[in-house]
Amino acid sequence: MTHILALDQGTTSSRALVFAPDLALKATAQEEFPQLYPASGWVEHDPMALWHTTLATAKAAIAKAGSPAIAAIGITNQRETTLLWERATGKPLHNAIVWQDRRTAATCARLRADGHEPMIAARTGLLLDPYFSGTKLAWMLDAIPEARARAAKGELAFGTVDSWLLWHLTGGRTHATDATNASRTMLYDIAKGAWDADLCALLDIPMALLPDVRSSNGDFGTTDPALFGAAIPIRGIAGDQQAAAIGQACFTPGMMKSTYGTGCFALLNTGETPVASQNRLLTTIAARIDGRTTYALEGAIFIAGAAVQWLRDGLGVIASAPETQKLAESADPAQDVLLVPAFTGLGAPWWDPDARGALFGLTRNTGPAELARAALMSVAYQTRDLWQAMQADWSGASETVLRVDGGMAASDWTMQALADTLGAPVDRPHMLETTALGAAWLAGYGAGLCDGPDAFAKSLAPERRFTPATTEEARQAAHARWRRAVSATISMGT
Numbered sequence: 001m002t003h004i005l006a007l008d009q010g011t012t013s014s015r016a017l018v019f020a021p022d023l024a025l026k027a028t029a030q031e032e033f034p035q036l037y038p039a040s041g042w043v044e045h046d047p048m049a050l051w052h053t054t055l056a057t058a059k060a061a062i063a064k065a066g067s068p069a070i071a072a073i074g075i076t077n078q079r080e081t082t083l084l085w086e087r088a089t090g091k092p093l094h095n096a097i098v099w100q101d102r103r104t105a106a107t108c109a110r111l112r113a114d115g116h117e118p119m120i121a122a123r124t125g126l127l128l129d130p131y132f133s134g135t136k137l138a139w140m141l142d143a144i145p146e147a148r149a150r151a152a153k154g155e156l157a158f159g160t161v162d163s164w165l166l167w168h169l170t171g172g173r174t175h176a177t178d179a180t181n182a183s184r185t186m187l188y189d190i191a192k193g194a195w196d197a198d199l200c201a202l203l204d205i206p207m208a209l210l211p212d213v214r215s216s217n218g219d220f221g222t223t224d225p226a227l228f229g230a231a232i233p234i235r236g237i238a239g240d241q242q243a244a245a246i247g248q249a250c251f252t253p254g255m256m257k258s259t260y261g262t263g264c265f266a267l268l269n270t271g272e273t274p275v276a277s278q279n280r281l282l283t284t285i286a287a288r289i290d291g292r293t294t295y296a297l298e299g300a301i302f303i304a305g306a307a308v309q310w311l312r313d314g315l316g317v318i319a320s321a322p323e324t325q326k327l328a329e330s331a332d333p334a335q336d337v338l339l340v341p342a343f344t345g346l347g348a349p350w351w352d353p354d355a356r357g358a359l360f361g362l363t364r365n366t367g368p369a370e371l372a373r374a375a376l377m378s379v380a381y382q383t384r385d386l387w388q389a390m391q392a393d394w395s396g397a398s399e400t401v402l403r404v405d406g407g408m409a410a411s412d413w414t415m416q417a418l419a420d421t422l423g424a425p426v427d428r429p430h431m432l433e434t435t436a437l438g439a440a441w442l443a444g445y446g447a448g449l450c451d452g453p454d455a456f457a458k459s460l461a462p463e464r465r466f467t468p469a470t471t472e473e474a475r476q477a478a479h480a481r482w483r484r485a486v487s488a489t490i491s492m493g494t
Helices: 047-064 105-113 117-124 133-143 147-152 161-169 197-202 240-247 305-315 323-330 368-393 412-422 434-446 453-458 472-493
Strands: 003-009 013-019 025-032 070-077 083-086 156-159 176-178 212-214 234-239 256-260 264-271 282-289 292-301 338-340 358-360 402-405 426-429 462-466
Touching: 003 047, 003 161, 003 434, 013 047, 013 434, 025 047, 047 161, 070 161, 070 240, 070 434, 083 133, 083 161, 105 117, 105 133, 117 197, 133 147, 147 156, 156 161, 161 176, 161 234, 176 234, 234 240, 234 434, 240 256, 240 264, 240 282, 240 292, 240 434, 256 368, 256 434, 264 282, 264 368, 292 368, 305 368, 323 368, 323 412, 338 368, 338 472, 358 472, 368 412, 368 472, 402 412, 412 426, 412 462, 412 472, 434 453
Parallel strands: 003 070, 070 234, 176 212, 256 402, 402 426
Antiparallel strands: 003 013, 013 025, 083 156, 256 264, 264 292, 282 292, 338 358, 426 462
16 A cells, blocks of 8 residues: 655755655654854754755665555645755755745844835735745855855756755755745745745846645655665645644635644634735745645744753753653643743734743742743644734634644643633644645546545644633733733843
8 A cells, every 4th residue: 555755854854755645644763953043142053964864764764654555745845944055966955944034134234224125024924034935045145155146147046945855855856845835935926926036136136946836735856766775756835833733624615724843833723815914924835736826924933942952951850852841731820920931033913023032020039840831831822812813803703713833732731721811712733744645645646546625624623722711801911911921032132
């Protein structure tokens, strides 16, 4: 029986998952890689580490599954992370600049001061922020000797992580991306569905660098037979957050999901018409399936699970992430410690790259338990900020259930705190790996192995629903205190 291979290349690790045609998970493999911090606010990855760990985990997962025939491959990836390489050799010219990186904040400020943000927002749905790929790529072209001239000659290739992996999987035969990843570059007109010459000219980016843009379930070529012993079709690509929405079957306008990994990303399906946000959310492409584009409002929180990593790696108060739930349960209820985790600035709806993290409400009795609770609650409070902004932006945001996934969704305490903070039910799926599931379904559907969107949606059911257990008065008071803490944090960064 043929199977589907999903490659999930994330911010801290690469994973591969093998699915049966009915999308039952058969095997997984995972490998972490180093995070590089060459300067304050800078975050990089070794491009070859991304490729080598992806290939190694793919082979390991296939072996764990009993070496079945792989009929199709789907790719999902950390999105705005930016790479530049030589077409002739596949050699990277610089480390990958990660989506969290803030080195182009001054460039964004200059473009904003020059009045370019309205045009950028109108065409791309994005805000002027270092988060997106365009200014990262422009920085590389400025920093690397002769890069811009070589790019104009067609000698170099730009891509987000999906394009980088696709290039190597196909032996350099395919330089392409899908519409969801293209929509995160700040170079793509999401209404016209094309790279924008004016935006490229604004950043002095030669368009010869850019990959071909295809449907998320499009034909992305086949693998080099030397990699897996056969030429395997690559039939699905989607950025990680859009893949998670697909894996949650958020195909209907009004459906909303929130993924809790290194960061937190909430997507609200708005249908076939892009909705311009009035609350500093992003308008993005949710998917392009069979050539049909659907849009979403998105809120991006830079620090979610990374706050727990900070407790472990930065402070050393926990040895592993699962310890935070037990610590949070034991925290002193009389201490209302708040963490605003602006370690790399604040994302939506604030978009303040200069803000830095802060703790409020510390006492002599504050310890690991209170810090753990504050880290987990910061995720719930930030999600509520996004939830409210989406409801204010779009009248169709009548959906009253939040679908959750990602590593933090496994914590019952955190999901109950989220339901209490939102005042709305929270549904957790049986398979938390919805990002990989979305990539697998895209590839399986593209290859004719899986049923269409409606049948896929009917096959999914929540593992558990968390319902609010606090009063509206308590919820409002807690969130008001959070907003005061955020305001104070922003003020300290100015």
